[in-house]
Amino acid sequence: MKKTLFIIFLMVTALLQQVVAQDRSISGRVTDAASGQGLPGVTVLVKGTTVGASTNSDGTFNLSVPSTAATLTFSSIGYLSVERPIGNSNVIDVQLATDTRQLEEVVVTGLATSIKRSNLANAVTTISAKELVGSTRPVTVDAALNGKVVGANISQTSGAPGGGVAIQLRGISTLNGSTQPLYIIDGVYAVNAEVGNGAGAAAFSAAASTVAGRSSQDNPVNRISDLNPNDIESIEVLKGSSAAAIYGTRANNGVIIIKTKRGVAGQTRVSFNQDLGFAKAWRLLGKEDWTDSKIDLVYSGARAALEKERLRTAQANGQIFDYEKEVFGNTGFLRNSSVSISGGSERTKFYVAGTTSNEEGIVNRTGFKRNSVRANIDQKIGERIDIGVTSSFINTQNRRGFTGNDNRGVSLGYTLAYLPSYAQLQPNEAGVFPENPYGGDNPLAIVERSINEENTNRTVQAATGVLRILEKEGSSLRLAVQGGIDFSSSDALLALPADLQSQRNLANPGAVRVVKNQFFNYNAQAFLVYDWRIGETINLTSQIGSVRLGLERDLSFSQGQNLAPGNPLSPNRSSLVTQEVEFGSEQDIGQVAQQEINFRDQIIATAGVRFDKSSRNGDPNKYYAFPKASLAVNIAKFGFFDLPAVNLVKLRAAYGETGAPPIFGSTFSPLVNISTGGRIGFLPSTLVGNPNIGPERATEFETGVDLAFLDNRITLEATVYNKVAKDLINIFQLAPSTGVTSIRAFPVGDLQNRGIELSLGATPVRTDNFSWTSTTQYWSNRTKVTRQVVPNFNTGLGFGASFGRNVFSLGQSPSRWYGSPTSATDNPNNPSFLTRYEEAQPKFQMSFLNSFTLFKNVELSFLVNWRKDSYTSNLSRLLQDEGGTTEDWSQDDDGDGEVNGQQRQSGTAREFIQNSGFVRVREASIYYSVPASVRTSLFKDYVRNIRIGVSGNNLLTYTDYVGYDPEVSNFGSTSNGAQVDVSSFPNTRRVFFHLSLDF
DSSP: OHHHHHHHHHHHHHHHHHHHHHOEEEEEEEEETTTOOBOTTOEEEETTSSOEEEOOTTSEEEEEEOTTOOEEEEEOTTBOOEEEEOTTOSBOOEEEOBOSSOTTSEEEOSSSOEEEGGGOOSOOEEEEHHHHHSSSOOSSHHHHTTTTSTTEEEEESOOSTTOOEEEEESSOOOSSSBOOOEEEETTEEOOOOOOOOSTTSTTTOTTOSSSSSOOTTSOOOOGGGGSOGGGEEEEEEEOSHHHHGGGGGGOTTOEEEEEEOOOOSEEEEEEEEEEEEEEEESOOOOOOOOOHHHHHHHOOHHHHHHHHHHHHHHHHTTOOOOHHHHHHOOOEEEEEEEEEEEEEOSSEEEEEEEEEEEEEOSSTTOEEEEEEEEEEEEEEETTTEEEEEEEEEEEEEEEOOSOSSOTTSOSHHHHHHTOOTTOOOOOOTTOOOOOOTTSSSOHHHHHHHOEEEEEEEEEEEEEEEEEEEEEOSSEEEEEEEEEEEEEEEEEEEEEEOTTSHHHHTSSSOOEEEEEEEEEEEEEEEEEEEEEEEETTTEEEEEEEEEEEEEEEEEEEEEEEESOOSSOTTSSOOOSEEEEEEEEEEEEEEEEEEEEEEEETTTEEEEEEEEEEEETTSSSTTOOEEEEEEEEEEEGGGSTTOOOTTEEEEEEEEEEEEEEEOOOTTTTSOOEEEEEETTEEEEEEOSEEOOTTOOOEEEEEEEEEEEEEETTTTEEEEEEEEEEEEEEEEEEEEOOGGGSOSEEEEEEEEEEEEEEEEEEEEEEEEEOSSEEEEEEEEEEEEEEEEEEEOSOOEEOSOOSOTTTOEEEEOBTSOTTEEEEEEEOTTTOTTSTTOEEEEEESSOSEEEEEEEEEEETTTEEEEEEEEEEESOEEEEOHHHHHHHHTOOTTTTOOTTOSSSOHHHHHHTSOGGGTEEEOOEEEEEEEEEEEEOOHHHHHHHHTTSOOEEEEEEEEEEEEEEOOOOSSOTTOOTTTTBTTOOOEESSOOOOEEEEEEEEEEEO
């Protein structure tokens, strides 16, 4: 037995020696062709095998290859793949050029599968980390997308730090609720609710839309602002139903898929980034000085005499002030610091990062802070199991102040509009603010003493697992599971001290509100994926699986009025207390099947269907089908195609359906509480629910062509689409004779969105010392009502016919403006016979992104966004005209003897529906990478990269719009009320100085 074992040992040893003798060691370095910097994470494979490795943090690699190996392939997302023959070489160095079209990047096509972009049948926009934050530092993720997503209409709903952003993909998809798309973060269905804190409620604003609850005018932020942009690796935007159908009943507004950074095998890499900057108001509206003759036009009688005396006293004492500049003209200082550590082996990879941001507002005591930590870990267990864990915690603090619509005068914009420059509002030596005789409160006191702040703690946790059940030469079967949670808890505090001017004369002076909002979103899915082959030419991928989603919502507030004088945060009590609690629980279940067929990368077809049921539907057990199908034909890969200068000619077409569940609770009829004879009871409401309500639906057919020329140095993507939103849900107003006033959820009709999207990429110059890449995008969307089952009704949230309103009317766009004067001939379908004005949606948008690299060390880039002829209802100038503070108030532009400030007040809606189109330099930057020779002489090999730079946001804007920002939105991200301007928080111009170090 011993002799036998010894012989076996010798045989095995000899065999191993032979195998080792047959292997070769290949090393080398992969660098960026433009900058010369080493590229980490590049995949190096022996062609035709699974033998491979990844480059280290400096771009180097070392690989043991079989002696029969002939070719190595080098690939990385964002770069053109390269093949190199091995020959007799033991060292192979490679330069990778940027792929402006990124034809080889992987794009999601199913919940458990992906596909190369060159085989994709949909127009999916992908934003890389470099495109997102490589130029400048955005406040929030959604703000960073502005001007970079073809087919998106993006507006900043507030200029306050961390303020909300409204994103609308391929037009209007709903009339109720938010226009925001569905966000998926590392597979987790994210909470992106926009919940008001009550700043527009009656205790804080006389313009409140509700007595005590929340208002769409609370200047809320959407919760995607919590996410740290520096943590993101890439973003995929599924703009229409044909691409988003696999997400079913929540995808009517499109889907944005966010992938955070992961570790890369190789040497541990430490990166540190420091940004310091400042923000200033992009525009102030300015003021006009006062004279006796102007006072006679604004005031009359004894009031005019009093104002003239005030003016003379202020002029004599040199006390003429620019209050707009004093409130909105400050400089906000900005700071972002981040550090990340990544690395690992082929079996264990990790990415750990921490970031702190502090952005001061241009209004004193406003600002935005965000602190976040993240840990992403990937682990291989044996040869068949891969697991990944994503963990993050975020704390955000938001102080927004009081701006927007508010007739009482607490809002800074309202107060400043009526405030003449000779008013005396400065505090005395004791710090007491005088009363403001021109408005509801002293704006300087509101800045210093009011409170509007929110603190949010949020955690996003995700886990993925892949079990390779079967692996054969021509087929494989794997089980892919994924689950995650998104939990956020927000605490808001609003307070107006009882001794403020706006409070003293109230029956219950002084108000404080404590708000608590909690969201718990969870999802889990499991899919079987079978990859198989028919012959040598047809590859197929089959998948089937199930998805479960849930959302628990807990919203509450306690509000007190009639506070004692003094600080509301000192020991204080209120005698009038209002409370509200709202609980919500939703569950969705989906069943998914999809089949993909690939014939030699020449013809790629996909078909699938998702069946969803939701607790928000009238019948929570009824499944609704959402099918999808697509076809892509790569003509340039057929044998008959012989044009060396043409790399890609792809024809594509896709169809898909998505849904949007009805508003929570719309199936029920609420009860109204009453008190009779001292006894509490309930009565049926005149607002009734709809027990038969189902989801809104959207169908979309898109088709297009993708072209690439001269080794992808010129690319073109052209897409046209037709998206029909069906069974739109809205409140249906009924005749009083029916006994009820309205049905809270009723299918009122359909609307159609048609559009075109073009994207042209080019690399005009690519040399060793200079390269230039350029991307030009164009997109346009037209919307109209195609089916109407109820009488015309208002769809927007404007302030009446005098200032413009939106109407749901057959054959018209629901975002078109109508207003005074009446016109019986202009629009006979409008029962109010209002004049038909322009469209809130722009005629088209374009963006121009250009990047330059000089001598491999200097990088310049700029992004210009052009929005053509988008119309906004601007009430901000009306307030100034009424107060006599408009910069051109006393001028007479048309020479008719009536000054502008008076003439505009007596005009029609034309005075307020203004063109808010613009050309804006959204981003611009210049960076310098310290040459390796200088770096190593100073720091040896301890520092691998040093990069310094300066950048800016919103540096220049050209527009005829008269207001603080042409992208303003008084009503947040509501589906069709996003272009009304009432004394908004001014948008800012931001400048940063950057330092990046890699170790």
